[in-house]
Every structure is written in structure tokens, then in C-alpha cells.
């Protein structure tokens with residue numbers, strides 16, 4: 359009913375890999391029924407951000423989807439199904455997961471604002487309020503695409519779009535496409551688009567390709583660097599910025615096609631293209647911004663978790679850096695070092711054990 363908040367111990371916000379992992383561990387810890395915990399997910403169906411990925415991203419082109427705890431991916435999606443779209447396979451897996459463990463997922467429920475209220479949290483949503491003692495936030499990044507600002511953007515008469523809006527390269531046939539960005543998404547979309555039309559690749563820093571394999575050791579080193587940043591309260595960096603781009607057969611083929619020559623960032627945008635500081639112009643019909651995402655945390659703004667300095671990061675603590683130093687009753691999973699399917703998994707477990715210990719003590 360309006361005005362009455364549903365009381366629960368813990369609210370998990372977000373139903374992607376990170377939220378589901380946390381929910382699994384809450385259930386294992388014995389939190390039962392809606393008075394124990396609820397998971398609120400804004401999406402209308404299971405799958406987290408995976409249900410929105412572009413159609414050409416298949417199980418053979420994703421980096422890797424790690425198993426959630428307790429139910430192997432291969433129990434739901436056969437290992438041979440590599441041609442299946444990620445946006446179909448992962449939601450199928452997550453739906454089976456929610457059913458198997460009977461997780462208390464409520465959707466579609468969007469959390470709009472979280473405030474402190476008499477020693478508890480008031481969690482406002484588009485479907486009524488919840489009152490909780492602890493929070494596990496797992497809202498990912500998909501809903502917060504980042505596009506840097508360049509002079510003249512509003513003048514451009516062509517089409518500008520972000521990775522998030524990309525569906526198929528065919529839409530660009532016959533048009534010159536400037537692909538901006540030095541991450542894995544930029545590389546994957548450049549690969550697809552350059553097979554149907556002409557492209558120019560533009561990156562802020564010269565792209566660095568990884569020498570040697572991306573093995574477990576390299577993964578740990580990359581995660582440790584991102585973890586160190588968030589423990590110091592700096593905004594998280596993308597993992598690629600610390601590992602370099604993987605050299606795959608697709609990358610070799612792009613190099614052979616001559617599409618991998620990256621140009622430095624342009625300085626401004628004109629009506630029909632882009633312009634560099636030395637005055638050189640390039641005609642463009644499309645600017646595809648593969649410039650990444652930021653953590654979707656706006657609903658937590660009233661909690662004032664960010665540092666007041668210009669960088670505006672959040673000081674993180676705890677075993678896997680999921681706990682907010684300013685308020686230990688708040689955990690962020692899938693943030694910083696845990697922004698991967700494997701990281702989100704481990705973070706869910708650590709967050710649950712630390713949050714329950716904090717709530718028991720307090």
C-alpha cells in the first residue's frame with residue numbers, strides 16, 4: 359500500500375551476474391522470505407545487461423561468461439551452442455538460475471532513490487518503498503553510457519551513436535564510419551563495420567596490444583591494479599586500460615585488411631565530419647562512440663558516498679573491496695575490480711559475509 363515501506367533485512371539492487379551471486383549467498387546464509395532479503399531488478403526479464411547486447415555478439419565472440427555459483431552454465435546452455443547470441447543464452451541461464459534457487463526477485467522494479475531513515479535505509483522505487491538494514495548494490499554500468507564532450511557535437515549532421523545503441527553493421531553500408539575508442543567493444547565493432555563499409559579508427563591514446571597470453575596471472579595483475587584504485591577512492595579504470603587489447607585471429611585479420619591504423623583523437627566536430635588540431639578534416643557520415651560506461655549509481659546520491667574531490671570516486675574497503683568505507687552497510691558488487699562475470703561472482707560472496715557480520719555487530 360502507498361506510504362508503507364516493506365521491511366526487509368537486505369535489499370539487493372540489480373539482477374545481473376553480481377546481484378544473482380549475492381542473492382545465492384544470502385539464501386545460503388539462511389535469509390528467508392521477503393523479511394530476509396529481496397532483489398529488485400529494473401529489467402522486465404532475467405538476464406541483466408546481457409539481454410540488451412548487440413545481436414552479433416555470440417558465445418564465441420564474448421570474452422568469457424563465468425558460471426554463477428551452484429549451477430554451471432553448461433547445464434543450461436550446451437557447450438556446442440557457440441553460435442547462439444549472448445543476449446539469448448545468458449538470459450536463459452539467469453532465468454534457470456533464479457528458478458533453481460527460488461530467489462526472491464521482484465521485477466520490473468526500478469530503485470529511484472536511497473536515503474537514510476532512522477538507522478535504516480529507505481529504498482524508493484517505482485513500485486513502492488522498501489526499508490532495509492543493509493544494501494548490496496549491483497546495478498552494473500549498461501544504463502550509464504559515457505560519451506566525452508567535443509566542440510561542435512551539436513553541429514554534426516550525420517548520425518552519432520554509442521556502443522549501447524549498436525545493432526548491426528549493415529545499417530552503415532555505404533557510409534563512412536568513425537569509430538572512437540580503444541577498448542574491446544571498439545575493436546569488435548570496428549571489425550564488424552569495416553567488413554561492410556569504410557572506417558577510420560580514432561583513439562585517445564595509441565592502442566596497446568597485449569604481448570603474450572591473457573592468462574590467469576595477467577588477469578590477477580589487472581584486477582589488482584583496479585582494486586588498488588578503488589581502495590584509494592579513485593574512479594575505477596576499465597580492465598583493458600591495464601591489460602592491453604588481446605590479439606585474436608579477428609585482430610590479425612583486421613590488421614591484414616588495413617583497418618587497424620589508429621589515428622589520434624580529433625579536436626572538434628564539424629557539420630560533415632571531424633577535424634584535427636592541425637586543421638586536417640575527414641568526412642564522416644557516422645560517429646560511433648565506443649567510449650565505455652560508468653557505474654550506474656545515481657540512485658545512491660543522497661547517501662553521499664563519493665569523495666568530494668574532483669575525481670569523485672568512492673573509497674572501497676573489505677576483503678574484495680566491495681564495502682563502502684563511509685558506510686559499511688553498503689556494498690557495491692560488480693563495481694571496479696569485480697566488473698566482470700568472474701569478479702562479480704566472488705564479490706557477491708564476500709559482500710554477503712561481510713555485510714551480515716556488520717549487521718550482526720551493529
Ligand code: FAD
Nearest residue numbers: 372374375376400401406407420421422469498692698699
Ligand atoms: P548488469 O548485467 O548490468 O546487471 C545490472 C542489473 O541492474 C540490470 O538488470 C539492470 O536492469 C539493473 N538495474 C540498474 N539500475 C537499476 C535500478 N536503479 N534499480 C533496479 N535495478 C537496476 N564480462 C565478462 O566477464 N565477460 C564478457 O565477455 C563480457 N563482455 C562484455 C561486453 C560488453 C559489451 C560490456 C559492456 C561488458 C562486458 N563484460 C563482460 C562486463 C560485464 O558487464 C560484466 O561481466 C557483468 O555482466 C556485469 O554484471 P552486473 O551484474 O554487474 O551488471
